Amino acid sequence: MTTIKSKKPVYKRWWFILLVVLIIVPAAIGAALDDGKKNVASVSTVSTNTSNSVDEGDKKDMTKDINVELSVNENVAAGKVSLTGITNLPDGTGLMITVSNENGFRAQSSAVVISNEFMTEEFSNNGQALESGAYNVDVTMPIASVQPDAVKKIIGENSENLKGDLVKEGDLGKTVNYSKSIIVEGASKVDHSAMIKEYKNKIIGSYKTIKDTYGSHSKSLDAVEWAKFAREFKENVSNLRNEIEESKLNQSDKIVLSPACADLEMLLTAYAASLQGRGDDTEIKRLKTQIEEAIK
Incomplete structure (x- = not known):
């Protein structure tokens, strides 16, 4: 009687198992590498967005609203007046200061804000003492278009960042206007x-x-x-x-x-x-x- 040997199924043969290993292992490694690349790209994107967010925050800080504050002190000596002021307007801001009275006296001096302060030239009557009496002091910040570029970057191209009671809307744009009255003891009053x-x-x-x-x-x-x-x-x-x-x-x-x-x-x-x-x-x-x- 002839004995017939049974054959092993294909999936149990050694060469089939080796073939499967050679196919599956490289595929698994490739998939893992792909996942790694995707994760790296994701981290890079988050970093970029964070940088943009910081830049936008800096810009907002540079253009924040300014509630304008300004005060003036006078120094009267021998009937002549000089003025000093304090303000939170940015350095480099140009100001025009006018001193006048009801008798027609009117004189002007320009000033520039430096470290939150400004000062004027001495006001007099052609080098002589001013007439005794009350005088008006008017401080004006002209429109933004005549201000230095560094100032415009802070106050805005049209002074839109300036706020408060001292800020006035005009036909040509926003200005800052401050007024006060002072008394000058100078020369005797003239008729x-x-x-x-x-x-x-x-x-x-x-x-x-x-x-x-x-x-x-x-x-x-x-x-x-x-x-x-x-x-x-x-x-x-x-x-x-x-x-x-x-x-x-x-x-x-x-x-x-x-x-x-x-x-x-x-x-x-x-x-x-x-x-x-x-x-x-x-x-x-x-x-x-x-x-x-x-x-x-």
Whole structure:
């Protein structure tokens, strides 16, 4: 009787097991490497997002709102005033400071904020003591467009980061405005109205004199007498002009009265040319109009 040996199933043979091992193990290793790469990429992405978040936070800190604060102290010495101030506006901010009174005095000084402080030049009346009395002090921060770039980065391109009662909306943009009143013990108070009237009367007298003298000489010219009159008239008007310039009148009043004296001197020259037959009636009319405007 012939004996038949049974064959082992394929999956139990040694070469099949070896083949399976060679296929499965590398695949498992590859899958593990792929997972590792994915995890590394994920960590990198989180790191980048964190960096962006920090940058955005820094930008917010740089552009935070500023509730504007500002104060001014005055120093009065010998009737002259200097001002110092404290503010939380950023370094480099440009300010304009104005001192004025009800009699027409007005002077300005520019200042720059440094370490939260600013100071002005000395305010005086052409180097002399200010007139005693009350004065207004106005501090203004102009619109952002005229401020340095470093300042605009903090306050905003249109000063949108500035807040508080001192911030005002204007036609050209936001400004900062601060005001206070101060008392100056300076020179004795001047009666400006009386002084202006006095100088106007002197100009009126000189104007009448030159017109009358020109009228008489235009009918019958006496060259010697005219020359004598011209010398005296020019000297008197020049002295009057110097007196006005050195007076305690406010600059705004001097700007009106002093040029009238210059016009009187030019009218003298124009009349002299007319008496010599080479006058300019248009120029004479222009000068007379300007003088009459100043003394009305």
